[in-house]
Amino acid sequence: MSRELAERRLLRVLVTVVTVFAAACLTAGQASATKTCTGAANSNLCFEINRLSNETFGIDVDIDVYMSQGEALEYIANPGDPLFVLIQGDDSGKLAEPLFAVTLVSLGASAGFGLGGEFERVVTGGMLNEDSGQDEIRAVVTLVDTDTNSVKGTFVSNRITGNWP
Ligand SMILES: [Ca+2]
Ligand SMILES: [Ca+2]
Ligand SMILES: [Ca+2]
Structure with a gap:
């Protein structure tokens, strides 16, 4: 795997993690409002x-x-x-x-x-x-x-x- 490709994959994983985390926070917020x-x-x-x-x-x-x-x-x-x-x-x-x-x-x-x-x-x-x-x-x-x-x-x-x- 080229270094550029590896970096791009890592970025994609990070974006997914952030998205899932944000969705979890939103759900927690809605539950108490x-x-x-x-x-x-x-x-x-x-x-x-x-x-x-x-x-x-x-x-x-x-x-x-x-x-x-x-x-x-x-x-x-x-x-x-x-x-x-x-x-x-x-x-x-x-x-x-x-x-x-x-x-x-x-x-x-x-x-x-x-x-x-x-x-x-x-x-x-x-x-x-x-x-x-x-x-x-x-x-x-x-x-x-x-x-x-x-x-x-x-x-x-x-x-x-x-x-x-
Ligand atoms: Ca009461
Ligand atoms: Ca009452
Ligand atoms: Ca009352």
């Missing part, structure tokens, strides 16, 4: 929980509230944050106990998607534990016009079920 989006007519609200360790969970909430870019810019220009997230328990399909708020990390206005907000927080399993045994939780997003101090909309995510902590 749950994500659900509403795809509603007036908005799209995504709610995601990632297990970070045995005791901690990353909460991600993403919303686009459809409106004109001008209207979205107005919400952003007003004093204070226009979007708030509260994670709540769900009992028999109805919103139940308030659990915790999630921190706003970015806010944007676009012509295609209106007002967008991203929220993140790392919590313990105990904070997600809203019932003994199985737990059901939802993210509730409130849109506030801080100019007039009025609630302009409330958006409720799909339910995520788990058994925390």
